[in-house]
Amino acid sequence: MRHPIALPVPLGALPTPALLVDRDRLAANISAMALAARQAGVGLRPHFKTSKCLAIAQAQTAAGALGFTAATAAEVAALRDAGVSDVLWAHQPVGPAKVAFAVSIATRGGVTFALDSVEVARPLSAAAADAGVRVPYLIEVDSGLGRSGVAPQHVPALAGELAALPNLLLRGVFTHEGHLSRHIGDRSGLEKAGRGVGEAMTSVAEALHAAGFPCDVVSVGSTPGATSVPYVPGVTEARPGTYVFFDANQVALRSATLEQCALNVLARVITVRADGTAIIDAGTKALSSDPSMAGNGFGLAGDGLTVAAANEEHGFVSGPGTAGLRVGDLLRVVPNHACGTVNMWSGMYVVDGENAVEYWETVARH
Ligand SMILES: Cc1ncc(COP(=O)(O)O)c(C=O)c1O
Missing domain, CATH: 3.20.20.10 (Alanine racemase)
Known part of the structure; x- marks a missing residue:
């Protein structure tokens, strides 16, 4: 078990970024x-x-x-x-x-x-x-x-x-x-x-x-x-x-709805710049660099927000609701391509409601 905290905990207590799967x-x-x-x-x-x-x-x-x-x-x-x-x-x-x-x-x-x-x-x-x-x-x-x-x-x-x-x-x-x-x-x-x-x-x-x-x-x-x-x-x-x-690309292909997407990257807003840009602590090493089929950058961050650009450990959030974001806010990002995202992680937290209840390891990554 490589996760650092005792479970269950509310999502807000998890270290971010974290990979979540909705049970x-x-x-x-x-x-x-x-x-x-x-x-x-x-x-x-x-x-x-x-x-x-x-x-x-x-x-x-x-x-x-x-x-x-x-x-x-x-x-x-x-x-x-x-x-x-x-x-x-x-x-x-x-x-x-x-x-x-x-x-x-x-x-x-x-x-x-x-x-x-x-x-x-x-x-x-x-x-x-x-x-x-x-x-x-x-x-x-x-x-x-x-x-x-x-x-x-x-x-x-x-x-x-x-x-x-x-x-x-x-x-x-x-x-x-x-x-x-x-x-x-x-x-x-x-x-x-x-x-x-x-x-x-x-x-x-x-x-x-x-x-x-x-x-x-x-x-x-x-x-x-x-x-x-x-x-x-x-x-x-x-x-x-x-x-x-499922994932954001399968939503774009109409294989699924957003409500069926079970995998998220939990991230926190770490910077709100003077120009209103919000930056989260999840970048390409959390989300993967797999492209969006719908031109949505690196993933969907809820309420019309997207992770429009990313460095390794920084994601640049854009969309109409960005102005309401504050340092410390939690976002659950639906990645573009679930397979690529999972491969970035040693394990995922299992989410029941608003709590992380278990941690499941991933295996066989390169
Ligand atoms: C050989 C093979 N079979 C099955 C699949 C599963 O396809 P999907 O990811 O669309 O579910 C893949 C995906 O790359 C594949 O390469």
Whole structure:
């Protein structure tokens, strides 16, 4: 436990800045997404990179999550060490250290890997053959984001090349439809594009089956896409991450309302300048530098206020209510991107009403 004070305490007694998670909102977000996945008829595999918090992962599991998605080796290890027995490592294991980790964790079992090229697969296959272990994997599909992944039409050919390598076991396909956020301001366009992603993924699965390959898993994943992509028949699982907290960018994308945002950075006004500018004790090292999709600087500070600019430990508050701010005032900032913000912190205070009642550590940060 790295927090310095005995709990519970009123929020005003916390040292600032502090990362807060609202217990009721968190619980509501977890159960709403679990229900949505059940209604869509898909499994729910939340991305652990958002919370990096095992207490939250436990709550997601209790609500019915079938397993977790991870981005880093440290996240995979933290989840497996905590007893999570079904992890998708949705990131290519490239380089000797990651290949060695992949083979050792494959020996323990419970992890599915991500491949999108023969170049990635070859060293993994060779190391797995040396260790005498089979490596289950999904082919990553680029459904439009333009990041990792192979174009949908090239998946069967890649499956053929990978099938020629020893000790690899194809289970299906996955994509991260992060490009849906380009439809900001157009929720119906976003959902239409989301259904297009789901259809593209199920077509890939059909093409794999037609070519004689297994494809039991058709995995999609994003918070903006959660209301559309998993609902396409043939999709088997959804991997949203940000939904567990939501954030200012998800509000801008209309994935959530401000009232659903469960994560705040608690900050105090430390300076009010002669020109009326208020400065808080939370800057980029508290909020992260992740940009606002709505042009709101570094986060929403309530009552129309934004953190318009930031240095490392200073945030410059702007908006119509700034004149009313006084040194010592507390603000609860909704960050632009919850995942980036959490990664700045060793832990978060759990808020019940106006009190901090618990402290939950984060794990597996870089
Ligand atoms: C591979 C993968 N799956 C799922 C997600 C979750 O998406 P979101 O953060 O929109 O919930 C991400 C986010 O970056 C991702 O990279």
